[in-house]
Amino acid sequence: MQExxxxxxxxxxxxxxxxxxxFPLVLSYIPVAIAFGVVAKQSGMSIFDIxxxxxxxxxxxxxxMGVNMLNVGAGFLEIVIATFILNFRHFxxxxxxxxxxxxIKIRRKAPLTLLLTDETFAVSAIHKEEADQxxxxxxxxxxxxxxxxxxxxxxxxxxxxGDVIPEKLSESMxxxxxxxxxxxxxxxxxxxxxxxxxxxxxxxxxGLFSQVVSSGWAIVLGTVIGGASGIFLIKEEEA
Amino acid sequence: xxxxxxxxxxxxxxxxxLLPAFIVDRLEFRPWINRWLSAIPYAALGALxxxxxxxxxxxxxxxxxxxxxxxxxxxxxRLNIVLVVIGSIAFVYFFPG
Numbered sequence: 001m002q003e004x005x006x007x008x009x010x011x012x013x014x015x016x017x018x019x020x021x022x023f024p025l026v027l028s029y030i031p032v033a034i035a036f037g038v039v040a041k042q043s044g045m046s047i048f049d050i051x052x053x054x055x056x057x058x059x060x061x062x063x064x065m066g067v068n069m070l071n072v073g074a075g076f077l078e079i080v081i082a083t084f085i086l087n088f089r090h091f092x093x094x095x096x097x098x099x100x101x102x103x104i105k106i107r108r109k110a111p112l113t114l115l116l117t118d119e120t121f122a123v124s125a126i127h128k129e130e131a132d133q134x135x136x137x138x139x140x141x142x143x144x145x146x147x148x149x150x151x152x153x154x155x156x157x158x159x160x161x162g163d164v165i166p167e168k169l170s171e172s173m174x175x176x177x178x179x180x181x182x183x184x185x186x187x188x189x190x191x192x193x194x195x196x197x198x199x200x201x202x203x204x205x206x207g208l209f210s211q212v213v214s215s216g217w218a219i220v221l222g223t224v225i226g227g228a229s230g231i232f233l234i235k236e237e238e239a
Numbered sequence: 240x241x242x243x244x245x246x247x248x249x250x251x252x253x254x255x256x257l258l259p260a261f262i263v264d265r266l267e268f269r270p271w272i273n274r275w276l277s278a279i280p281y282a283a284l285g286a287l288x289x290x291x292x293x294x295x296x297x298x299x300x301x302x303x304x305x306x307x308x309x310x311x312x313x314x315x316x317r318l319n320i321v322l323v324v325i326g327s328i329a330f331v332y333f334f335p336g
Contacts, residue, residue, distance in 0.1 A: 049241045056249035066248055076244050084251035087282070091255035096279035098263040110260040114253050118287050125280035172332035174295040175303070177297045179310035179327035180286055184315035185284045198278050199285030206286040222286035223279060230278020231271050 002215045007135075014135040018142025024183070025119050025143070026150040028176040032060055033151045035170055037158020047159045054155040058148060059117055061085050083232055088214035092223055093121040100131045101140075108137045112144050119177060120144045125186045194233040202226025258316065306331045 024171045033054065040050040044066065053063050069079045075180070094113045101109045116124075123143060130136040157164070189196035206222030213221070268276070288307065295303035310327040314320070 024324055028324055029323060033253070043240060049245060052242060052245050053248075054321060056245055057252050059252055062248065062252060066244070070241060070244065076247060078243055080247040080251055083248040084255075087252045090252070092279060093283055094256050095259040095263060096276045098259045098299040099268065099273065101274045102263065106260060110257060113256045113260045116256045118283070122280060122284055122287070124316055125283075144331065169328075169332060171296065172328050173333045175292075175310070175327045176324050178292045178295065178303070178307055178333060179324045181284050181288050182307060182310040183314040183320040183323035185281065185288075185313060187317075190315070195281050198281045199288075202282035202285035203289035207290045210290060219283075219286045223283045226285060227278040228275055229284035230282070231275050234274040234278050 005167045010135045011138055014130070014133075015142040017130070018028075018139040019146055021123055022143035022146040024180055024191070025123055025147040028180050029147055029150045030117070030154040030157075031165060031170060031173040031176065033154025034158035034165060035173075036060065036063055036067075037155040038163055039064065039158075040155075041162065042157045043067050043071050045070070047156070051152065051156055054152050057083075058115060058151060059083075059087050059090070060151075075237060082216075085214060088216060089118070089220045089223060090116050090121070091114075091222060092227075093118070093125075096227075097125060098129060100125065101137075104131075104137050108141075112140055112180040115144045116150045117147070119180065120147050122181060122184050123147075126188065198226060198230050200235055201229045299336070302331060302334055302336075305334070 036054070039048060040053070040063075041047070053066065057063055057066070065082060065086060066079055069082065072083075092117050097116065098109065098113065120143065124140050127139070127143075130139040133139075159187035163170075185196075185199055189199070202222045203226075205226045206218050209221045212218075292303040292307045293300040296304060306327050309330045310323050313323045313326050318326070
């Protein structure tokens with residue numbers, strides 16, 4: 001009985017921590033999702049189709065691209081292939097995340113991978129200690145689900161209400177996700193400067209590759225090859 | 240039908256996300272591969288920031304660079320990440336031009 005109470009307490013604590021860790025993500029997602037809803041509505045899509053994009057695809061850049069391509073009359077295959085290329089980076093991210101969550105049951109972690117975006121991955125991966133804690137899966141579930149719900153709600157708000165955010169403000173909000181990525185990166189870099197080197201390698205490689213291949217492949221190559229510097233830069237106990 | 244295109248986009252997005260859940264458990268990695276995979280989050284963060292940040296404001300890469308530096312300073316000062324995000328939005332909002 002008592003054990004049960006303790007277990008419940010651990011669970012609700014993990015959920016709370018997950019919601020706290022996910023809050024900056026919710027905050028950054030809402031304006032971006034509203035912008036997506038607005039743009040998609042203006043292109044003439046129905047509110048149902050717009051909402052389904054956020055529910056079924058849940059990948060910001062790909063959704064904006066999809067709306068654009070539909071607008072210019074691109075074909076089914078063309079759009080689907082472009083989406084695959086743009087989102088293939090999530091395969092790499094999911095691979096890294098699943099390696100961290102090795103000892104968690106597949107039926108608990110597999111659903112989370114479906115909602116893995118750049119941002120939910122980044123926040124989850126930076127909070128790596130929860131992976132080894134009791135009920136840690138609830139931390140990641142709360143974090144990832146809250147972001148997903150925010151994305152869907154933001155989309156619907158944008159599609160229904162149209163331009164609710166003044167243009168100058170929504171333009172400024174373009175920095176939000178980048179600020180979040182930087183805010184996630186700096187604390188571990190302060191602890192271990194070699195982590196900063198890994199990130200800088202990836203930046204330079206992405207900059208280089210984006211001159212020759214599409215931005216989707218450039219991010220994949222920058223992440224995979226830049227990450228390979230970690231073979232030499234990451235210490236065994238950090239892995 | 241737009242919905243079919245959306246479903247097609249969904250499938251090619253979801254499958255690559257899901258696949259590693261089933262692959263990774265079957266494999267046992269050598270330590271160097273584990274180090275590689277642990278570096279992926281940091282590499283991804285780097286690649287997601289640059290060069291994308293240059294295009295925050297179309298045709299004005301300086302806005303993105305300075306906004307990013309501002310975020311860097313705020314997080315270096317150990318500000319909560321929510322404040323880093325809000326502070327950077329305010330910085331770009333009040334940036335002249």
